[in-house]
Amino acid sequence: MKRSQLPLIELRQATFRLGEQLVFKQVDWFLQKGQHWIVTGPTGAGKTVFCRALLGELLLVGGEYRLRLATRAGRAPEESIEYLTATQWAYDRVEGAPSRWFSLDCEQSPLVADLLSWRAIENINPFEVVARSPEQIARWNRRADRVVQQLDIPFLLERPWLALSDGERRKVALAQVLMRAPRLLILDDPFAGLDAAYRRHVRDLLDDLIRRRTVPLILVSSHSDDWPRGMTHLVHIERLRIAGQGPLNQMKRDPAVARFLHGRQQHVAPPRVGRATPKMNRPGPELVAFQDVRIQWNDTVLLDAVNWTVHAGESWAILGPNGSGKSTLLSYILGDNPRAYASHVRVFGRRRGSGESVWDIKRHMGWISPEFHQAFDASLTGLETVLTGLTDSFALSSVPTARQREQARRELRKMGLLHLAERPFGQLSTGQQRLLLLARALIKAPRLLILDEPCQGLDPASRRAFCAEVDRRIRQGATVLYVTHRPSEIPSSIEHSLQLRAGQAKIVHRKKSS
Template structure:
């Protein structure tokens, strides 16, 4: 078996769409598909079973005999049985199809069925109507049907859900006995349920196959674990320090209002008469090619641009040029950039890096309060780094450093968080980690996020406002 998906886009009755899928599976591999709820895990598995309407691309090598277990397939079988009631005439109520007939459909191996029925302890239920089974019992029937079909490919979507501990252990052992003869693709949310025989992991997000890693790649596996922690954890963005709150802003005023902004270098206009307003709790994506003025526009907001005072700029309650200091402006802004990461070359521990955000310092030179330590530890827990509080910052990977600096910028809950090309220089895995953290911040705080990048199509869930600059 060699299955190949090239640039594949598949639509599922306009309910969901998978796009740009490039994936290759062979009969020596056993895959887990994972990702957050609603990411497209089950849809990707269903494609291998022939589901969906192919829009673009190609898929080759799908085997004829596919054993499928999924909640959707289970629901379809239950619906099929329900329709038999609707077709009954003369007030005769059907008892429904007995379990033994459900199991033996399509010429499944009767000896294997008997063996599996015993293993799953369903001997007393084979004559019962399928639709009278409990959810867990009907799940076992679905598993037996798939296994008894002796498939060329076995697709198991959350096969362990709803099973008691004994059945779960038995099933894992049985699946392990098939690894030499049947390639498997499993959809799983929980890392602790990944069977030992899994060789590869596919990570799905927003209807795309974002990452593919080998199970024995310890570094990539650890990063994927952290990514899924960020995407699926119930932990919320930690609260601000009530003893260290920022001055209140007028709720009726925008955070930023730029009126007919111009930026000129050597007589050449980079930005010409731009109007832009950022309201409270609004998230923006700013994009554009090199030279389009993204950095200049940001520095007008932060107060670092020399042309601030020849433009009409209102920020955080201040009309620029009316006597305010730059520090009065900057206290309301959290800022992360590659340049900051280059400057932040300290060996202090991760907890102290986050606490330094309370003081806008590189390194920590003030004794932290117990409350600040607690808040920093909550951020570390959100990032999946709660056991690394004292690890030196300068020993972290590039991607983990970026995550810590975003937490540092957010720790005081600034009204505006500016992330200037936060994914620059990151590999695919670390890029996904950073984007997951940005999504978490957008969903779980009152901070407005200004996400800056080159690509307007590189969208983040929760960001609904877009400003695309063009090079003049």
């Protein structure tokens, strides 16, 4: 067989080792030229592990693994692959970049234009002298301009990295990998954190790459409505093994895949449904109030004249496109944005700047966000992760009592997560980590629960279980602020929405069914 006809990646009766465990035992899988694969599977099934095996990052203990990709001179084939993991999408593309919630000063943050320069893309030390011919520079500039225009991000070029929203950072991360002109592109949940219009834009862009035969694509995604039309094959992962693989149209009809895509896996433990306390019909005490507040980042006004009140027992969805001000609005409530102290914002009945500390406020809140997730300590066990919610910390400052440990176990048991109690946080899938952080946010029964894109990284069944747990808490009287770009992920019990668009905040109350 000619080399041009050989698979780009070949696994033949391959078995890999992950720590002390053998995974993907005696697996056969091939990536042929012209193929583009979807990778699906439940939360924690091993999709990321499978991608690491394709990259050659796992120890091969049996069978064959071959990688046949064209490479640039002096580079290994593995260096021709660009793999954006769920955690790298929005944060790790800038080494050491902190979450903006932990650094309010953007002066030292690089501009997006700097991150898309040829020196940054090729990882050249800023103190290293590297010569480029005028032709090389011109060729690079043409490629960079083309990618920036394709992704519709010229307006971001002069923005500091730390000033970008989660979705905007994802756009920049995608631009970086495309500028490297990879021979194989692996994207893990590339549509998470993007609004509906930009999800369509990215899907069309990926379809364009497929039509132009620019690069083979492997896409890890559980949202079938996001899949580019040009995807050709699907591999379904369960329990660290390949449960099925084949042409996409054929695999969509596979019973196991169909159950997965519709969120009907039998092995996903739903949260326990406890007795719900009837909610009061009249509004409870005021918890959050904005009075004629201007929401802005540095000199950029995102929202003007926001008037909004949240009472105890209410549940709100906060909606709007990328960059509309959702996360900045939350930062005014959480106390992380100093502009809140110059605005008429009250939280738990106290105006910001009246003498309370940030931690006085956060003691009564539970919170999840993509930024918070990335800042979390990967070495903690699942149980320790939940226990940190009692002290609003990122680590255990003291030895927990037996009562506290049982309280954390009870929260894990409610959500079907007790089997993760002794597992290190960093060794879990993104979806499992997100569920643990929900348990952490709930352990102290907070007066206000803030969920910012909480279903990122969850498979359909886990999303349903997550929303069912939030619904249960709402029925018991919890006050919830829920941010998402996907209306299908909004728990059914949420009654109101704050819709942000074109600098305005519009309040919509859901009509109650009679």
